Amino acid sequence: MSDKVLLVDDETDFLEVMAERMKAREIDVTTAASAKDALSLIEKESYDAVILDLQMPEMNGIEALKALKSKNPDIQVILLTGHATVQKGVEAMKLGAMDLVEKPADLKVLAEKIHKAHAKKMVLIEKKTEEKIRSIITQKGW
């Protein structure tokens, strides 16, 4: 099963070429040019990872991360930034980001992180399913 990714960046040239390269690696990629668009997309679709630019007009990456996490706490977010600082990294991690990658990104590294996000999501889904089953068994008293 291919990894499903939502790529969010206001630089449309970047979105187009990055999406093309990801597709060539059999990553199922959807693009959004703003945090607002990304937020409406995650309401309709489930993604293994959201790659989110930290500096975007109107709603920046940190605000978008908070909004994404409040809509879906299990969502795996990888932040893309022009200048990664320890402070930014710590702030992003505290808010639940999975990782922080500096631009220009190495697609090989990014693809590995996406794959890890997919695996992490699967673990979370399995855990939730297990909890659900356990709760049903307890309630029904089988």
Add this chain to the structure above:
Amino acid sequence: MAPSGSSGMSVPEDGPTSCGLQFFGAVSASISHELKNAIAIVNEHAGLLEDLAALAERGRPIDPKRLKQTAAQIARQVQRADGIIRNMNRFAHSIDDPIKTVDLPEMVCFLSALAERKATMAGVVIEVVCRDASFSVQTRPFFLLNLLWLCLKSLIETIPSGAVVQLGADPNDRGVVVWLGCEHLNRSVETILHAVREQAGPLLCALEAEVAIDGTTGRIALSVPKIICDA
């Protein structure tokens, strides 16, 4: 002791310098972010060419149209980065001469270019309405640019996303008036004026400049003398 300007404020010894350092830092950070974005796109196109070459090695022919498209996109980003670096170089040299004759409309255009990213991030559009004009003053170019930046920054941080800021300059008896207007200014103009006076006191003194609200237009008007006393 720095000159005491018409704003009547006292100037701390290092006031304009410390203000200037913050300005220099803010502009440099903005420029480096912009450059990183351009580099990131060039990097992806280089990666795409590698991908296409790898496919060609495995027998899939390369579409020349695709190559031309990629080359054009790389050239566009190179041009963008070149523009950013030109502005950066001009900005760095703005500190070369403490006092210099500057063309005000040209400086307003330059300010607009420097603040474009900040405006875009806030969803604001800057419109320069004095592009074709030409008149000059003898002033401290770096301090004036810094003062204009502070005015524009305060305005951008106050107005709502989607707003348009108009920047202009007109000659008058004293020298030049640089003005900043926005249809959303009405309620917040006093707040902006207060913020500018608070942050830019030392610069106003050093430039013998005045900042006020134009009673007729409701714009923020920055009055600069034709020739600074120290010149």
